[in-house]
Amino acid sequence: MTETLKAETGVFPTQNASKYLQQLCKHFAHKVEVDYDAETGKAALPPGPAELHATDSDLTVRITGEDDAALKVARYIIDSHLARFAFRENFETMDWQAV
Numbered sequence: 001m002t003e004t005l006k007a008e009t010g011v012f013p014t015q016n017a018s019k020y021l022q023q024l025c026k027h028f029a030h031k032v033e034v035d036y037d038a039e040t041g042k043a044a045l046p047p048g049p050a051e052l053h054a055t056d057s058d059l060t061v062r063i064t065g066e067d068d069a070a071l072k073v074a075r076y077i078i079d080s081h082l083a084r085f086a087f088r089e090n091f092e093t094m095d096w097q098a099v
């Protein structure tokens with residue numbers, strides 16, 4: 001039986017996307033497996049894997065989880081960390097959409 005993961009994508013319009021991607025991945029690396037460069041990243045978050053992508057104008061994060069509760073936790077992990085890293089931009093939450 002194949003398990004289907006739910007997914008959501010969040011977008012944060014910012015010219016500092018690469019900086020935040022790298023900050024997130026460096027921070028997550030203290031607790032989970034990560035792989036990243038200046039434009040892409042993957043983090044094995046407890047609720048499910050997250051994929052990050054930075055452009056000159058946006059940070060996009062795709063989160064996955066077994067159910068809505070897992071997605072809620074993953075959203076919180078990403079949003080709460082970005083709120084600390086992007087406080088100069090008055091970041092509150094990504095614009096999350098179901099995939």
